[in-house]
Amino acid sequence: MTEPSELAARAAEKHVVVIGGGIGGLIAARECAKVGMRVTVLEASDAVGGAIRRAELDGVALDAGAESFATRGGHVRALLAELGIDDRVVAPAPGGAWLAGVPGIGAAPLPVGGLLGIPANPFQDDVRRIIGWSGAWRAYLDRVRPPLTIGHEHSLGKLVSTRMGDKVRDRLVAPVTTGVYSASPSDIDVEIAAPGLNAALTRTGSLSGAVAALRDEGAARAAAKKPGAAVEGLDGGMTVLVDALLADLENFRVEVRTASPVRAIARDGDGWIVVTDTPVDPASEDAADSDDEVVAVAEEWQADAVVVAVDERTARALLADAVPALMSTDDVPAPEIEIVTLLLDAPALDPAPRGTGVLTVPGSHVAKALTHSTAKWEWVRRAAGGRHVVRVSFGAQGEPAATAGLDDGAAADLALREASALLGVDLAPSALVAAHRARYVQAQPASVIGSAERRAAARSAVQAVPGLAAVGAWLAGTGLAQVIPDATEETDRLRRTLIWE
Numbered sequence: 001m002t003e004p005s006e007l008a009a010r011a012a013e014k015h016v017v018v019i020g021g022g023i024g025g026l027i028a029a030r031e032c033a034k035v036g037m038r039v040t041v042l043e044a045s046d047a048v049g050g051a052i053r054r055a056e057l058d059g060v061a062l063d064a065g066a067e068s069f070a071t072r073g074g075h076v077r078a079l080l081a082e083l084g085i086d087d088r089v090v091a092p093a094p095g096g097a098w099l100a101g102v103p104g105i106g107a108a109p110l111p112v113g114g115l116l117g118i119p120a121n122p123f124q125d126d127v128r129r130i131i132g133w134s135g136a137w138r139a140y141l142d143r144v145r146p147p148l149t150i151g152h153e154h155s156l157g158k159l160v161s162t163r164m165g166d167k168v169r170d171r172l173v174a175p176v177t178t179g180v181y182s183a184s185p186s187d188i189d190v191e192i193a194a195p196g197l198n199a200a201l202t203r204t205g206s207l208s209g210a211v212a213a214l215r216d217e218g219a220a221r222a223a224a225k226k227p228g229a230a231v232e233g234l235d236g237g238m239t240v241l242v243d244a245l246l247a248d249l250e251n252f253r254v255e256v257r258t259a260s261p262v263r264a265i266a267r268d269g270d271g272w273i274v275v276t277d278t279p280v281d282p283a284s285e286d287a288a289d290s291d292d293e294v295v296a297v298a299e300e301w302q303a304d305a306v307v308v309a310v311d312e313r314t315a316r317a318l319l320a321d322a323v324p325a326l327m328s329t330d331d332v333p334a335p336e337i338e339i340v341t342l343l344l345d346a347p348a349l350d351p352a353p354r355g356t357g358v359l360t361v362p363g364s365h366v367a368k369a370l371t372h373s374t375a376k377w378e379w380v381r382r383a384a385g386g387r388h389v390v391r392v393s394f395g396a397q398g399e400p401a402a403t404a405g406l407d408d409g410a411a412a413d414l415a416l417r418e419a420s421a422l423l424g425v426d427l428a429p430s431a432l433v434a435a436h437r438a439r440y441v442q443a444q445p446a447s448v449i450g451s452a453e454r455r456a457a458a459r460s461a462v463q464a465v466p467g468l469a470a471v472g473a474w475l476a477g478t479g480l481a482q483v484i485p486d487a488t489e490e491t492d493r494l495r496r497t498l499i500w501e
């Protein structure tokens with residue numbers, strides 16, 4: 001039997017390079033460092049955190065990217081407890097969201113009691129208000145029509161329009177899938193986005209009946225467990241988690257290098273060579289000695305193992321030689337979205353006229369969704385000191401962000417006009433105290449049709465290469481509740497192969 005001291009000695013001999021300092025990379029680094037491995041994190045940008053990013057507006061520190069986590073599975077909570085910051089967990093305000101761009105009526109509260117926007121009862125007042133009487137009667141046909149072959153429909157959009165009509169699909173379901181997944185209902189896989197819905201449809205004979213059955217089961221499960229919100233946040237923002245992870249990595253003596261974009265990875269015997277482009281300080285000797293403008297020098301890192309924790313396109317490009325099966329980057333879906341955060345001096349928003357935020361009927365507005373952060377999070381309200389924080393998001397799968405070609409000032413102006421329209425309140429340019437704009441490449445959501453097979457194929461190709469692991473949202477699915485446990489598991493697999501083999 002191998003002695004624990006021998007295993008610890010083996011671990012201490014290993015050097016792991018983690019490429020990418022988003023949440024996936026930070027988790028991977030911590031898991032390797034925990035068992036005594038030497039770890040280096042190489043992050044391209046000036047700060048770690050990736051999609052968890054801080055914005056500072058007039059001295060108020062806010063989340064510019066991810067602002068919450070799904071409580072599902074309890075994985076994020078468990079990590080927060082390990083890091084000693086679970087006392088900062090907060091729940092969002094209970095007020096619901098609104099829907100804007102509804103033909104004929106403009107805006108209305110999002111109906112309650114549906115599933116992905118599919119109503120359990122098309123005649124419910126808040127549903128009928130949005131789809132009208134004709135839409136409600138069309139949706140009711142679902143109750144009287146036989147299920148036919150519907151039990152096997154993959155596309156959410158097709159399932160909903162066949163059973164309940166286009167109005168339910170376009171006005172109720174599309175705003176939810178665009179706002180939550182940045183994808184159209186037709187691209188969403190029913191089985192992944194709403195597990196059990198198809199089976200319940202066959203059982204109950206209708207889609208609305210299936211929604212009601214699943215909601216009842218969900219309510220029964222929730223009643224049996226402790227009550228709580230489906231998402232939670234952190235007092236001070238999700239960047240509190242990144243700060244805590246960084247402090248922990250420092251305790252484990254992990255080297256974290258920012259401004260170090262990795263340009264290549266190559267096999268070197270049993271190990272790896274990782275090449276970064278390190279920017280050159282214009283005042284340095286290297287820059288002074290050169291006649292040309294030196295912007296970066298190559299630096300090499302030797303490693304026993306590599307964890308690739310970047311976005312899908314970059315990962316496929318970096319791994320093209322080591323994992324030929326990943327070579328194609330042509331068809332990598334990567335919706336680019338932009339979030340413009342506005343700090344507003346606008347007392348008209350005090351009563352939170354549209355609850356905690358607004359989703360839009362696709363095609364009705366250039367913005368996709370809006371979060372009224374000071375209405376949603378008590379800690380943001382306190383931090384904003386009587387002013388309001390509103391986040392406006394632009395862009396979705398197959399549709400570039402309307403702000404993409406604009407400079408920061410013009411993007412802020414557009415976001416302010418959209419906020420005014422979505423919130424139904426006149427927001428004059430003088431109300432704008434400060435604005436922040438951030439751009440993100442989103443991973444393809446796990447619930448998009450075909451995504452599960454793509455991810456499984458990529459993962460098994462990576463796992464076949466000794467000393468290599470890949471983590472992050474493109475493999476785990478979008479969201480911290482997916483990325484964190486997946487990165488933990490995948491790194492554990494790598495760790496075991498490094499110590500035992």
Ligand SMILES: Cc1cc2nc3c(=O)[nH]c(=O)nc-3n(C[C@H](O)[C@H](O)[C@H](O)COP(=O)(O)OP(=O)(O)OC[C@H]3O[C@@H](n4cnc5c(N)ncnc54)[C@H](O)[C@@H]3O)c2cc1C
Nearest residue numbers: 020022023024044050051066067068262440472473479480
């Ligand atoms: C605007 C927005 C809001 C979101 N809101 C939520 C939310 O409220 N709740 C939730 O659970 N999830 C949310 N998500 C999703 C969640 O944030 C992501 O799924 C998760 O953070 C992805 O982590 P990651 O480590 O896979 O990737 P990333 O966070 O993208 O990290 C990848 C890192 O790799 C670096 N990198 C790229 N190329 C290189 C290179 N060549 N060399 C070195 N480094 C490189 C990047 O700079 C980046 O830091 C949101 C996402 C976005 C974009």
